[in-house]
Amino acid sequence: MRVALGSLPAEPGRGNEDFAAAAPGAAVLLDGAGVAKAETGCTHGVAWFSATLGGLLLSTITAHPARPLANCLADAIGVVRSLHEDICDLVHRASPSSTVVAVRAAADALEYLVLGDSSLLLADKDRGPAVVSDRRLDDVGKRLRGLVDALPTGSPEHAVALAEYRNALTGLRNRPDGFWIAGPDPRAAEHALTGTVPLNSLSSVTLLSDGATRLVDRFELTTWQETLAVLDSSGPDELLRRVREAEASDRDGRRWPRGKERDDATVLHWVLR
Known part of the structure; x- marks a missing residue:
């Protein structure tokens, strides 16, 4: 298993609310969503939520390989809820939440789950790239x-x-x-996009937060095929450098209207042998 991971906060020196991690045969990526800590009802904050949920999800999908990914996500959300429901207001309408991308390799298939606007890029050996995005x-x-x-x-x-x-x-x-996103309620996992792909049909699997897909889906400066070429040749750091370069060329959003000039951006690129 060969994995390359790159991640940048929206602004240098600021906390990164994305989370990504890998274990043998599995990987997860989460993009935390929320506003200022005082306005969420949670004393821990968005970065804590995405990192805690991501760590628990990765542990669950590796410890229980026969359990469906959506059930694993529901289990992990329930555990995170139990960790802070006594001290945080989880019925607050802006309680921290997160997108989720999870993949797990079995003997002959790759299982996947996508919830929210992060993306999964599957490199098919014969057909080229396919993207799963909610x-x-x-x-x-x-x-x-x-x-x-x-x-x-x-x-x-x-x-x-x-x-x-x-x-x-x-x-x-x-x-x-x-729309559906991972938050305080485990039932959100029921609405995730899930599926399986023959493992031997793939050359790589890439998990990306929406801050990292801007070159393709918002700026339209490149294609998924070209994105894969960059990842295979130069890795996630080069892709993120190009994202930041494009953002810097349009700071006021006149060419590419967007909510914020820059966003947390994370890429986990898993090359399959």
């Missing part, structure tokens, strides 16, 4: 973010519009007419 959050966001995208990123007006957008988005979290 677009429900993006679909909801497109209905709500018109004013955010019309204003310069980082301006006072943009900050106000972004706060209103995030407030509206929070109201649609884990609802049938909204």
